[in-house]
Amino acid sequence: MPPDRAGRAAALLLAAALLLAAFVPIVSGAGGPPEHANASPQGIGSAGKNPNEDKNAGPDQNKGRVTPEETPSPDATVTPDNTPAEVTATPAETDPSPWLGAALALALFAGAVVLGARYLKQPDGGKAESAATVLPDAYQTVLSRPAGLPPELAERYDRVALVGRGGLGQVFSAVRRADRRTVAVKIPAAYDEATGKTFMKEMRFWEDLAHPNIVAVHSVNILPVPFVEMEYLPRTLEDLEKPLPAETAARIAAGIAAGIAYAHEKGVIHRDIKPRNILLDDGLTPKIADWGMSTTLVASRDTGIAGFTLAYAAPEQIAPERFGRADARTDIYQLGAVFYELVTGKPPFARESLAGLAEAVIREQPVPPSEIDPNLAGLDPIILRCLAKDPADRYQSAAELLAAIEALTGDAGVEKP
Incomplete structure (x- = not known):
């Protein structure tokens, strides 16, 4: 046991002992001297006799002896014939306060002993068990939420x-x-x-x-x-409840296509089009954000590895040796995956494992939207062409995709909500 804990425990027990000792004299003296505490009338009468008197002597045997003058005690009542009156002593047990004090002292001492024993049983830290709950994964490192800007x-x-x-x-x-x-x-x-x-x-x-x-x-x-x-725009496509009405989804897809077409004209491709990176204003106008994975059309021919989100990744981002390097048509595939989710409520491919998802993106064909909702038949040709495995089979520019969406909606080919 650490010395400081032992010292504190000893001090606690000593204080209890001193408290008990302080009560003992009070309890002992509360009923008077011990020899008189339970005095009876007969005992008091005997105590009033001369000590030289033989208790067995007859009435005349003590004649002629000189006895000192008797001094009445403070508790005695003196009568005119100088004969001490009978003294009545009150038994100590008729006053309960001494016993209550003794009981209190013993209770305090017992409580101190119990507390001291519990204290000594605590771990070496000297503290009770912490109220904090340790989670099963508490050993894992979790980044704290920053309080604000630098x-x-x-x-x-x-x-x-x-x-x-x-x-x-x-x-x-x-x-x-x-x-x-x-x-x-x-x-x-x-x-x-x-x-x-x-x-x-x-x-x-x-x-x-x-x-x-x-x-x-x-x-x-x-x-x-x-x-x-x-x-600042507080909402993203990810926040919307899906599926959306076909007309609303087509209008949002057309806006994304317009933004992508403009960026491609500037020589920039995004490479990470997904619902979280599409912000919305109050009128549901889409605005493309997060250009961290973007690159130029020229630089896209290098062999560097860019990040992407697998659920919306194009086949060439997973298997470039088979489908070629990412280019402007990669953004068109990703827009097709977003469009598919807007009208069906789920991405084109979903698997339990990353390996299974990657395999599906490379080898499997997505279920046509019209098989999920027959009202989406007018959108099948546009969405499925965007999701073609071979980039050569997709729309070759975002401007071409935008024209196809506008032509379809203008011809009322999209079902009204």
């Missing part, structure tokens, strides 16, 4: 709240102090060299894209820390 940006923004986190960055909603406008602020997820380069590449591509169907960038800077400020 302190270096505190002068620019207030009312900061985290709204999203990805592999490359974190996005916050914040109120700009200069004009009280709510904006979105994105900063790198980490400040290592690789993340910094990818983040700045995304900002470089994104800053040059100005289109109604692409999230607008207000400013980009690397000081005091790398960040990008953009328009």
Whole structure:
């Protein structure tokens, strides 16, 4: 047992013992001297006799002896004939307070002993069992939720709240102090060299894209820390309850196609089109965000490996040796996968394992939307062409896809909700 615990336990028991000792004299003296506490009238009468008198002597045997003058006790009542009156002693047991005190002292001492014993049985830490609950996976490292933007940006923004986190960055909603406008602020997820380069590449591509169907960038800077400020949109396609009415889904798909066509004209491909990366304004106008996986059409011919989301990945992103490198038609496939989910309520392929999902993307054909809902028959040709395994069998440009959607909706080929 640690010395400090032993000392505290000893002090506790000593205090209890002293408390008991302090009660003992009170209990002992509460009924008077022990020899008188239970005195009887006969005993008091005997005590009043001269000690020189023989208790067996007759009436005349003590004549002639000199006896000292008797002094009445303070408790005695003296009568005119100087004969002490009978003294009545009150038995100590008629007053319960001494026994109550004794019982209290014993109870306190017993309580102290029990507490001391429990204290000594505790672990060496000297503390009771913690009230915290240890979860089965508590040993795993969990990233804590950041409180806000880096302190270096505190002068620019207030009312900061985290709204999203990805592999490359974190996005916050914040109120700009200069004009009280709510904006979105994105900063790198980490400040290592690789993340910094990818983040700045995304900002470089994104800053040059100005289109109604692409999230607008207000400013980009690397000081005091790398960040990008953009328009704030609180919802994404992922937040919508699906399936959507066919007309609504077609209008959203046309907006995404328009944004992609514009980016392709600028020489930029996205490569990660998915519901979470499509933001929505109050009128459900889609705006493409998160260009972290984007690259130029020229750079797409390199052998670098880009990230993607498997449920919306094109076959060439999984097996480039079979289907070729990712290019502008990769965005068309991914838009087809999003369009499919909007009208059916689920992605084109779903498997329990990643390996099974990747195999399905490469080898299997998706179930036509019309087999899930017969009212979607008009959309089958467009969606299934976007999802062709061979990029050569897809629409060859986003502009071509946009024209097909507009032609279909203009001809009322899409069923009304």
